[in-house]
Amino acid sequence: MTVTLDTGHPRVPAERVALVDLLDRLLAGGVVITGDLVISIAEVDLVHISLRALITTVRDELMGDDLTGEEDR
Amino acid sequence: MTEPAGTAVYLYGVSRGLDPAALPDTPGVGGAPVRAVTAGDLTALVSTVREADYGEEALRVNLEDLSFLEATARAHHDVVDQAARTAPTAPVRIATLYRDDDRVARLLTEQHDTFTRALDRITGRSEWGVKAYAYAEAMAAAPAGAGEDTTAPAGGSGAGAAYLRNRQAQRRQREDAGRRITAQAQAIHAELADHAVATRQHPPQDPKLSGHDGTQILNVAYLLDDDQVEGFLAAVKDVDARLPGIGAEVTGPWPPYSFIDTGDTEAGERR
Numbered sequence: 476m477t478v479t480l481d482t483g484h485p486r487v488p489a490e491r492v493a494l495v496d497l498l499d500r501l502l503a504g505g506v507v508i509t510g511d512l513v514i515s516i517a518e519v520d521l522v523h524i525s526l527r528a529l530i531t532t533v534r535d536e537l538m539g540d541d542l543t544g545e546e547d548r
Numbered sequence: 549m550t551e552p553a554g555t556a557v558y559l560y561g562v563s564r565g566l567d568p569a570a571l572p573d574t575p576g577v578g579g580a581p582v583r584a585v586t587a588g589d590l591t592a593l594v595s596t597v598r599e600a601d602y603g604e605e606a607l608r609v610n611l612e613d614l615s616f617l618e619a620t621a622r623a624h625h626d627v628v629d630q631a632a633r634t635a636p637t638a639p640v641r642i643a644t645l646y647r648d649d650d651r652v653a654r655l656l657t658e659q660h661d662t663f664t665r666a667l668d669r670i671t672g673r674s675e676w677g678v679k680a681y682a683y684a685e686a687m688a689a690a691p692a693g694a695g696e697d698t699t700a701p702a703g704g705s706g707a708g709a710a711y712l713r714n715r716q717a718q719r720r721q722r723e724d725a726g727r728r729i730t731a732q733a734q735a736i737h738a739e740l741a742d743h744a745v746a747t748r749q750h751p752p753q754d755p756k757l758s759g760h761d762g763t764q765i766l767n768v769a770y771l772l773d774d775d776q777v778e779g780f781l782a783a784v785k786d787v788d789a790r791l792p793g794i795g796a797e798v799t800g801p802w803p804p805y806s807f808i809d810t811g812d813t814e815a816g817e818r819r
Contacts, residue, residue, distance in 0.1 A: 493799075494618055494621065494622075495753050495757045495758055496677055496679075496799055497621050497622070497625055498617075498621060499677075499750045499751075499753070499767070500675075500677075500750075500769070500802060500805035500806055501621050501624060501625065501639075501641075501642045501805065502642065503750065503805075503806070504639065504641075504805030504806045504807075504808060505561075505638075505639040505640050505641040505642065505805055505808055506561075506562070506638050506639065506640045506641065506662070506663070506666060506808050507641045508640065508641070508644060508655065508659065508662075510559070510643075510644040510645045510646055511556070511645060511646045511647045511651055
């Protein structure tokens with residue numbers, strides 16, 4: 476799936492990069508049609524909440540467990 | 549077919565001329581098998597999901613959960629990707645749900661022209677992603693710019709004036725480096741776009757998410773005719789090797805997520 480060119484620069488874990496690339500596309504691409512369910516989760520909302528989930532998780536990982544108590548969820 | 553109470557139908561994408569034997573065998577979201585809903589030449593790829601997981605209220609909560617989001621995104625992608633490798637396939641936005649298969653069949657009929665236009669555009673083509681990064685050496689290696697007057701006589705003397713001059717010089721250098729990098733990014737994009745039929749810029753990725761230590765200067769999707777792929781990949785490789793302090797990464801082939809233009813997206817033929 477992913478072709479990585481050897482640039483001599485440090486690489487990141489492939490899993491995370493791929494998910495970020497995937498979400499770039501899944502959250503902003505594809506045919507937008509109105510389904511029967513979830514009508515009110517608009518495009519913008521979906522992008523917003525999904526990215527918030529990502530950023531929250533990454534931040535938690537960076538900061539360690541001791542600070543996760545302040546997340547409001 | 550009517551779905552049992554408490555379930556819904558998840559729609560992944562719509563293929564044209566898909567051989568029924570080539571239906572994706574990868575599991576759909578939640579592990580359910582993927583099946584086809586066909587109307588005329590169009591085939592919708594769907595699977596059954598529990599409303600408890602994918603109903604509106606549930607989704608609001610579940611999409612905040614990275615593991616749920618990731619599992620859904622990967623399953624969605626795997627289904628679309630497999631189908632796209634055997635027949636032209638227009639991906640549908642993630643988390644598009646219907647009551648039952650009949651509703652999906654009606655959608656295929658009602659939106660036949662929309663799907664046909666989308667499929668016409670991507671038939672015989674694939675999407676490739678390129679991210680370019682500028683590393684510290686590219687940001688710092690500022691060849692003394694012609695406009696940069698390093699011998700300017702001081703407007704004053706003393707430590708205070710020297711400090712201000714120094715600050716100004718540093719700011720100018722940063723601005724010059726920024727302009728140079730931007731120009732370089734545009735040049736790279738123009739070079740790659742010569743090998744593509746359409747392009748779409750994605751916003752730069754947050755370094756916290758990409759985990760990259762370079763500054764991301766390009767995050768672009770390119771739509772390529774099948775016979776353009778070889779030349780495109782060679783061009784990316786050349787950019788990566790040729791430009792000091794600039795790294796270029798390519799991903800693909802992707803299903804054409806970024807080039808589904810149903811009137812409300814900005815993906816356009818740029819050239």
